[in-house]
Amino acid sequence: MILPSAIALGREFAGARFQIAPVRGLSVQDGLVIGSVLVLIACYLLPLGAVVALSFLVPVPGIGNYWSIFQNATVHAVVGKTLWISSLTVGLTLLLGYITAYALVQAGPVARKLMLAGVLLPLWISVLVRNYAWIALLSPGGIVNSILIRWGWLDQPVSLVRNSFGVVLGMVHYMLPYAILPIYAQMARIDSTLPHLARSLGASPRQAFIRVFLPLSRPGLAAAAFLTSIMSLGFYLTPAMLGGGKTVMVAEFISIQVTETLRWDIATTLSTLLLLVTGALVWRFSHLLELATAKPKT
Incomplete structure (x- = not known):
């Protein structure tokens, strides 16, 4: 009994049309933009910021x-x-x-x-x-x-x-x-x-x-x-x-x-x-x- 029920449930899911439900207050487009910005910050801006910071901190803080x-x-x-x-x-x-x-x-x-x-x-x-x-x-x-x-x-x-x-x-x-x-x-x-x-x-x-x-x-x-x-x-x-x-x-x-x-x-x-x-x-x-x-x- 369990197997036919599982097969029927699988067919029901396969025929269904899925839609991504947006987070409350945010659309899917907003989420994609925010994700892209976060990736840009993590992979580009933070490393550049670290390089700039090290130029003022290593070996002695200042502009030496x-x-x-x-x-x-x-x-x-x-x-x-x-x-x-x-x-x-x-x-x-x-x-x-x-x-x-x-x-x-x-x-x-x-x-x-x-x-x-x-x-x-x-x-x-x-x-x-x-x-x-x-x-x-x-x-x-x-x-x-x-x-x-x-x-x-x-x-x-x-x-x-x-x-x-x-x-x-x-x-x-x-x-x-x-x-x-x-x-x-x-x-x-x-x-x-x-x-x-x-x-x-x-x-x-x-x-x-x-x-x-x-x-x-x-x-x-x-x-x-x-x-x-x-x-x-x-x-x-x-x-x-x-x-x-x-x-x-x-x-x-x-x-x-x-x-x-x-x-x-x-x-x-x-x-x-x-x-x-x-x-x-x-x-x-x-x-x-x-x-x-x-x-x-x-």
């Missing part, structure tokens, strides 16, 4: 860590190299990204699809695999050196990795899709007849591009600059692998202070300063994006 950072010649060298490599990387990425995006807009449908596939393909490959590929290509015994020596352009192999050149090349390769896509999205929205109209009014092709097309593509360029600038400051794996310990940037330097020298004061202070710089860049670029996308008043 920040004062010592500004007097540390090694930190100055690392920060200077980071800013130089980041600026060079962002500039090259924006230049190559703009040229590629412009070629995408001008290409036919079939060529555009193939080019977009080529742009998106690196995003499906692990950055670790890409870095190893660059090492295999550019090392003294790699393919590039072998070809250059065979063609007579080099007498002996040169190292194109484990230096600043390899780091910049790897970073540009990684960030190119993030520059191309927003620039292309903005260019695709531009009326293709506008440059032709400018030329019909007497403008040269160069003037039509500089005075018509380039200003209209500015929002996409600003978005690409924002993404690449933020990413370039926090690069860790690519400089560590392609720099070979000779080109140390801020993120790798912080890792060394935590895992090798155990200088938590330097690590947390630099992390806090990097967080402040990143926040300032986010605020500044957000303001520039608002100006770039603002409609002119009539």
Whole structure:
């Protein structure tokens, strides 16, 4: 008797339509939002808060860590190299990204699809695999050196990795899709007849591009600059692998202070300063994006 009753009860439950009953005073949507906020606080804000707090507490409470950072010649060298490599990387990425995006807009449908596939393909490959590929290509015994020596352009192999050149090349390769896509999205929205109209009014092709097309593509360029600038400051794996310990940037330097020298004061202070710089860049670029996308008043 018990088994048939249980089967009947199971069928009754299986055919029933269930609804999540909201907690008194809270809807399901409110619960999901609160849960997401709690996860964000636990996994993101609390660790960041702990890093900031440690920068003022270890080893002695106060602002001594920040004062010592500004007097540390090694930190100055690392920060200077980071800013130089980041600026060079962002500039090259924006230049190559703009040229590629412009070629995408001008290409036919079939060529555009193939080019977009080529742009998106690196995003499906692990950055670790890409870095190893660059090492295999550019090392003294790699393919590039072998070809250059065979063609007579080099007498002996040169190292194109484990230096600043390899780091910049790897970073540009990684960030190119993030520059191309927003620039292309903005260019695709531009009326293709506008440059032709400018030329019909007497403008040269160069003037039509500089005075018509380039200003209209500015929002996409600003978005690409924002993404690449933020990413370039926090690069860790690519400089560590392609720099070979000779080109140390801020993120790798912080890792060394935590895992090798155990200088938590330097690590947390630099992390806090990097967080402040990143926040300032986010605020500044957000303001520039608002100006770039603002409609002119009539």
